[in-house]
């Protein structure tokens with residue numbers, strides 16, 4: 001066997017191990033497999049890192065809903081250019097990470113701005129796993145029905161709007177419209193979480209953008225905030241988080257966190273509530 005055959009075989013074995021580890025994590029999450037999962041002895045470093053990163057999300061038990069948000073940003077805290085282009089601030093590994101989080105979640109949520117700029121599909125394509133419910137906040141009903149996730153029928157899809165903007169039984173393309181109360185802060189994260197929990201969706205993954213995630217963070221409604229930082233400086237663009245002004249740096253949030261390398265990027269998994 002040549003050296004390159006050996007490299008190819010090692011690569012194939014590693015992929016199989018990673019795929020096996022991922023299947024175990026999925027089974028753990030869906031309660032269809034083992035009651036526990038551990039890093040196999042002698043596992044390659046990438047398999048060990050995979051298990052370490054996703055195990056907390058795979059073995060969730062739901063005494064209460066869990067909300068995790070993710071943003072991919074530049075070194076200078078931008079998630080997109082001013083024109084709204086965000087493909088790709090972070091790299092391939094972070095993209096795969098978001099698909100893995102989708103596969104573990106019961107529902108994925110984005111704000112109207114993300115649908116307008118990215119026309120995302122919000123399905124699981126880069127790993128094994130089922131598509132979760134897709135949820136869009138469009139409180140004033142500014143989005144048209146032409147976006148892919150309203151038309152493709154790939155997964156159940158909800159549009160959350162103020163109740164006074166929704167007629168009974170109304171749809172947007174194939175998506176169902178759900179009316180929620182008009183609160184001083186807009187649609188309240190607690191109303192969203194309660195509406196999803198009422199239909200058995202207890203693990204919510206929020207994929208952006210910055211405005212939507214900032215509102216959840218401000219409301220104290222996030223359990224984890226995942227920020228992936230790419231080694232690029234955009235110098236201008238849409239901000240990651242925007243929170244009420246503070247006066248002194250010590251007033252900033254300093255959460256406990258876990259760090260993971262994702263290719264050239266660094267993922268900070270901030271633990272806001274245990």
Ligand SMILES: NC(=O)c1ccc[n+]([C@@H]2O[C@H](COP(=O)([O-])OP(=O)(O)OC[C@H]3O[C@@H](n4cnc5c(N)ncnc54)[C@H](OP(=O)(O)O)[C@@H]3O)[C@@H](O)[C@H]2O)c1
Pocket residue numbers: 070071072073078079080081083084085086087089110111112113114115117118137138139140142185186187188189207208209210211212213215238
């Ligand atoms: N790098 C990344 O990780 C990443 C991820 C996602 C998106 N992006 C990029 O980020 C940009 C979009 O982000 P963004 O921060 O501008 O917008 P966004 O968070 O996607 O959407 C914000 C809009 O959603 C509605 N909304 C969200 N939460 C609401 C609430 N609680 N109550 C009422 N309405 C609510 C509002 O729409 P109305 O103003 O219409 O009421 C709000 O203006 C795009 O350029 C996209 O490409 C980057």
